[in-house]
Amino acid sequence: MIKTTDQHHIEQTLAGNPQAFGELVRRYQDYVYTVVNRMVQHREEAQEITQDTFVKAYSSLTSFRGDSKFSSWLYTIAYRKTLDRLKKNKRYVAYEGLEQISDADQDVETHGLKRMMAQERSEAIKQAIAALDPVSSALITFYYYEEMSVKEIEAITDLTADNIKVKLHRGRKRLLSLLQQSNFPEIQQSYGTL
Numbered sequence: 001m002i003k004t005t006d007q008h009h010i011e012q013t014l015a016g017n018p019q020a021f022g023e024l025v026r027r028y029q030d031y032v033y034t035v036v037n038r039m040v041q042h043r044e045e046a047q048e049i050t051q052d053t054f055v056k057a058y059s060s061l062t063s064f065r066g067d068s069k070f071s072s073w074l075y076t077i078a079y080r081k082t083l084d085r086l087k088k089n090k091r092y093v094a095y096e097g098l099e100q101i102s103d104a105d106q107d108v109e110t111h112g113l114k115r116m117m118a119q120e121r122s123e124a125i126k127q128a129i130a131a132l133d134p135v136s137s138a139l140i141t142f143y144y145y146e147e148m149s150v151k152e153i154e155a156i157t158d159l160t161a162d163n164i165k166v167k168l169h170r171g172r173k174r175l176l177s178l179l180q181q182s183n184f185p186e187i188q189q190s191y192g193t194l
Contacts, residue, residue, distance in 0.1 A: 049085055150164050
């Protein structure tokens, strides 16, 4: 089966087929939610902002010029909606807590212990990212988890490339400091060059 392009779905939506936009939502809802949740660190609020992002994208779809990827345009909306919400609330939401390890992720007989240790390391990193300010958290998520270039991040955030690099550098230093306070010496060694 051939995967249809984002542009095809955009054209179909603009031609009056709202189900085509539903496909765009399915493609990007997890990514948008991840970025938003890392910034607000509150599950319900992240879900609301994610929904608001797609409502805004749908109502503004005629303004999408195609100068950038649809995903970048969508991340821009999500990023700005999140910053607006944080400014409105005039607070940075505290980290909600670590997610539980699901039973499906555990293979107790052969890999359970290794998986648990890897999960604990991953959660320690997630917790350290969550402790960063929302902008640094978003930049690190965009750059390392979404593997976006500085140029793509620049388009999303309206920050200059130099500013992004400085904020990434400071965010990595802060992240390293937080990891050094954790109980995982192997994380400190692995990420000591951040």
